[in-house]
Amino acid sequence: MSGTGLLAPLATSDRSEPVLSIVAAVLNEAENIRPVCAELAEAARALPPCEIIFVDDGSTDGTVDALVAARTDGILPDLRILSHDRRLGKSAAVRTGVEAARGQWIATLDGDGQDDPMEIVRMFELAQKAQGPAPLVVGVRLRRQDTLSRRLATRFANGLRRRLLRDGCPDTGAPLKLFRRADFLRLPQFEGVHRFLPALFGHYGTPLLCQPVRHRNRLHGSSKYTNFNRALVGFRDLLGVIWLINRTRLPRRVTER
Numbered sequence: 444m445s446g447t448g449l450l451a452p453l454a455t456s457d458r459s460e461p462v463l464s465i466v467a468a469v470l471n472e473a474e475n476i477r478p479v480c481a482e483l484a485e486a487a488r489a490l491p492p493c494e495i496i497f498v499d500d501g502s503t504d505g506t507v508d509a510l511v512a513a514r515t516d517g518i519l520p521d522l523r524i525l526s527h528d529r530r531l532g533k534s535a536a537v538r539t540g541v542e543a544a545r546g547q548w549i550a551t552l553d554g555d556g557q558d559d560p561m562e563i564v565r566m567f568e569l570a571q572k573a574q575g576p577a578p579l580v581v582g583v584r585l586r587r588q589d590t591l592s593r594r595l596a597t598r599f600a601n602g603l604r605r606r607l608l609r610d611g612c613p614d615t616g617a618p619l620k621l622f623r624r625a626d627f628l629r630l631p632q633f634e635g636v637h638r639f640l641p642a643l644f645g646h647y648g649t650p651l652l653c654q655p656v657r658h659r660n661r662l663h664g665s666s667k668y669t670n671f672n673r674a675l676v677g678f679r680d681l682l683g684v685i686w687l688i689n690r691t692r693l694p695r696r697v698t699e700r
Contacts (some may be wrong), residue, residue, distance in 0.1 A: 463493040463567060464544035464624070468536035469554035470500045475662045476509035479554050480518045485489055486560035490567060496523045497554065498540045501530035517656030532634040541627050549627060551637075553692055556662030558582070567619045567653050573652060577626065579644040581612055582656035607685060608675040612641035620647070631687060636681040645686050 465483065469476070476497075483495050489585040499507050507526060514522040525539055541549050550566065566580045616638040630636065630643050641651050 459492040461494040461544075461546040462491040463548045463550060463563075464551045465493060465495045465552070465560070465563065466498065466537060466538070466540035466544065466548035467496070467552055467554045468498045468500055468507055468533050469502065470530065470533075470536075471500070471502045471504045471506060472554045472663050473505040475526045475556045476506060476512055477518065477664060479556055479560075480510075480513040480522065481575040482560045484519055486563055489561070494521065494523060494545060495519055496525060496544060499524065499526040500533065500536040500683045501527045505518070527690055534632070534634045534636045537637055538632055541624055544624055547624055548621065549624050550621045551618060553659045557659050559657050561660065562619055562654070562656040563621065566619065567654075568652055569652055570621055573650070576622045576648060576650055578650045578652045579626070579640060580621040580652045580654055581611075581614065581617050581641060582621075583614040583653045584617055584658035585655050586658060589690065607681065608639070608642040608688070610639075610645055612643035612653060614653075615639060615641050617656075633680070638680065639684045640686065642684060646691060647693065 465487075467479070467483075467502055472479075480495075487493055487495065497510050499510070507524065510522065510524045513519050514524070523543070525538065525543060527536065537551055540551075548567065548570070550563045552560060552563070562582050566582060570578055570580050576655065620640060622640070622644065626644065626647065626649050630640075645651060
């Protein structure tokens with residue numbers, strides 16, 4: 444690993460080149476790792492050739508040990524485990540995973556067990572059937588299994604983002620997303636970008652598809668963010684994204700002669 448902490452995609456091996464890379468960013472999720480990995484293994488059987496990448500964002504519990512055990516015990520024998528040297532935030536962890544990925548398509552999910560990996564199968568099928576440019580598919584959580592206060596805070600945040608950004612997505616912060624790797628890497632990087640992907644992808648010409656998905660109770664532990672923290676940081680980021688979109692100029696088409 445280089446001193447910068449940046450990883451290039453792995454060189455091609457004798458295994459099939461993956462079409463899809465599943466990226467999970469985790470922080471202190473040791474108790475959830477094994478059951479989540481087992482479900483990912485099951486979902487992978489219904490998907491085209493894929494790889495699974497976990498990015499540990501500076502955990503201080505046994506998360507990395509649990510990931511290594513899942514690989515050693517054969518639950519996910521080809522599991523790729525990337526680790527930040529310190530906590531950088533979810534968006535940075537997702538970026539690390541996408542940059543290291545070998546698949547043309549990326550699926551993201553959380554590592555707390557609230558997302559059902561089998562939903563990725565339906566989302567990938569939806570993307571393959573889409574006409575025109577490759578889409579961003581967002582797994583919209585219709586029945587949130589969170590506390591009332593968090594559901595209300597999320598509803599307010601999603602409504603505000605939708606009104607101000609006009610992104611057409613009812614659940615912009617949904618963890619389950621599917622998109623082309625190349626399209627994601629065109630986007631600017633900042634902490635919190637994962638909450639604004641529909642607006643940013645749309646500005647770069649990527650169409651949006653929304654897929655209703657099942658949302659479950661967290662297996663173990665608790666959320667790493669408070670409602671106040673999410674609201675304070677989210678509003679600041681929202682203003683930044685509005686500025687960024689207004690200042691980004693993109694051609695409708697490029698011709699070469």
